C-alpha cells in the first residue's frame with residue numbers, strides 16, 4: 001500500500017453544527033480523526049493535525065508550516081502522497097502556496113467541506129475519501145497540487161471558491177476541472193500546463209491586495225505608501241483598466257520601487273494593454289505595472305510574496321508572472 005501523509009488543519013470539515021442554534025463551530029476534537037479509519041484500506045496513513053483553525057485564521061505562516069511538514073515526511077518517511085483537509089474560505093491560497101513552494105512530483109491533494117460533520121448531507125468524509133483515492137492514484141503524480149471536492153479534481157492554480165454555501169463551490173473558471181471522480185474510477189482528462197516553482201524557506205514581505213471600483217481615487221494608494229508595503233496586487237477593471245483618479249497614488253508607489261501586479265476583477269479573460277485612455281491598460285503597462293494572467297487577486301498576492309523573497313529586481317519579478 002502507498003504511504004499517504006494526512007494533515008488536518010481545521011475548517012468546516014472538522015466542525016460540528018450546534019443543533020439548537022444552527023451555528024457551526026470547532027469542537028476541539030476533529031471528527032475526521034476517528035472516521036478517517038474509513039480510508040485505512042486505501043493506504044498506509046500517517047495522520048497529523050499541526051493546527052485546527054477555521055481557514056479565515058490561516059496565514060502564510062501556517063502555509064509555510066504545512067510545506068515543512070510535507071518536506072519532513074518526504075525525507076524521513078518517503079511518503080507517496082499527501083492529503084490536506086482545510087477550511088474552504090482560504091483553501092485556494094494554501095493550495096497555490098504549496099503548488100509553488102513544494103518541489104516534488106508526489107500528489108498533494110487539498111480538500112474540505114461545505115457542510116459540517118454532523119449535518120445532513122455532510123460532504124466532509126466523502127471528500128476526504130475522494131482525496132485519498134486521488135492521492136494514491138498513479139496518474140495523480142506530477143500534476144502539481146490538486147484540489148478535490150464534490151467529485152471533481154482541479155488544479156491549484158485555476159481553482160477558486162465561487163459560491164458561499166453550495167457543495168459545488170470549487171470551480172476553475174475558463175478552464176474547468178482536470179479530472180473527475182466516479183464510484184469506481186479517477187479519470188484525468190486534462191494536463192495542467194505552465195507550472196512553476198518559487199522555493200522559499202521564510203516569508204518576510206508585506207503584500208497588499210486592492211480591488212478597483214467605479215469612482216476609486218488615490219487615497220488608498222497613498223495610505224499604502226505610508227504603510228511601507230513591499231508589493232501590491234490590484235484587481236483592476238475589465239481588461240486591465242483603472243479610474244484615472246488613482247494614477248497619482250500609483251505613480252508614487254512605483255517611484256518608491258514598490259512592484260505592482262495587475263489582474264482583472266473579472267474571473268474570465270485576460271488583462272492586456274489594449275485601452276489608450278487615461279487609466280487604460282496601455283498607459284498602466286507603460287508606467288511599469290506588471291500584468292498577470294491566469295491568477296486571481298488572492299493567488300497573485302501569494303505569488304508576489306514568494307517572488308519578493310527571491311528578488312527585488314522588477315524585471316525578474318515580471319518573469320515570475322509571465
Ligand SMILES: NC(=O)C[C@H](N)C(=O)O
Nearest residue numbers: 011012054055087088089
Ligand atoms: N466551508 C468552510 O470550510 C468554511 C469555513 N468558514 C472555513 O473556511 O473554515
